[in-house]
Every structure is written in C-alpha cells, then in structure tokens.
Amino acid sequence: MHLNTVTIVSLFAATLSMVSYVPQAWSIIRTRDTDGISLKMYLITVLGFTTWLIYGFLQGQWPIIVQNLICLGLSTFILTMKLLPQHKKEAVADTLAPIVGADGD
Numbered sequence: 001m002h003l004n005t006v007t008i009v010s011l012f013a014a015t016l017s018m019v020s021y022v023p024q025a026w027s028i029i030r031t032r033d034t035d036g037i038s039l040k041m042y043l044i045t046v047l048g049f050t051t052w053l054i055y056g057f058l059q060g061q062w063p064i065i066v067q068n069l070i071c072l073g074l075s076t077f078i079l080t081m082k083l084l085p086q087h088k089k090e091a092v093a094d095t096l097a098p099i100v101g102a103d104g105d
Contacts (some may be wrong), residue, residue, distance in 0.1 A: 014067040021074035029093045029100060034082040042079040049075055 003011075028034055049072035056064030080088055 010063070014063065018067060018074070019068045021071060021078065025074055025077055026080045026100065028078060028089075029096050032086070032089050032093045034078075034089070037078065037082050039079075039082055042075060042082060045075045046072065046079050 006083075024037070025098060049068050052068040053072055056062070056068055081092065084092065
C-alpha cells in the first residue's frame with residue numbers, strides 16, 4: 001500500500017484527535033473529579049461526534065466512522081462521568097482503575 005502525504009497527514013490528525021481525550025479520561029479515573037469539566041462543552045462535543053459518525057455512515061467512509069466512533073466513546077465516557085453522582089463516579093473509576101493502570105491514591 002502506497003501512502004501519500006495527504007493520507008499520512010490525515011492519519012496523524014485523526015490519531016491526535018482520538019488521543020486528545022485520553023488524558024482527560026485518565027485524569028477522571030485517577031482523581032474521580034469532574035468539577036473542572038464543562039458540561040455544555042461535552043454535550044456539544046458528543047453531539048458533534050455523533051453527527052460526524054452519521055455523516056461517515058452516509059458517505060460509507062470507514063476512516064471517518066472509526067475515528068469518530070472512538071472519539072464519541074471517549075467523550076461520552078467523560079460526559080457520563082460528569083453527570084454521574086459522586087458515589088457512582090467512584091464505582092466506575094474503581095472498576096476501571098486496575099484496567100487502565102490508574103491509581104486513585
């Protein structure tokens with residue numbers, strides 16, 4: 001497979017977009033704190049990724065579908081953690097911490 005410059009740049013951009021949500025998700029798992037997270041911003045972000053996902057399906061563009069599915073999953077996790085009451089947030093984080101290697105201590 002021959003990768004041209006446009007393909008390489010698009011793959012790099014997509015990877016950065018996907019990975020950009022990982023530090024926030026990791027921080028939430030580690031600290032159980034979502035006070036500094038904007039609810040409105042993540043509501044809009046989830047809606048945006050949902051819309052891009054629909055677009056990807058309508059166009060049959062698997063790179064758009066995969067990237068936006070991953071971003072939607074991560075941003076939905078962050079939004080869900082923002083909306084959960086603290087005791088449920090603790091339970092989710094306790095469950096995920098051993099999986100991702102985050103320690104809440």
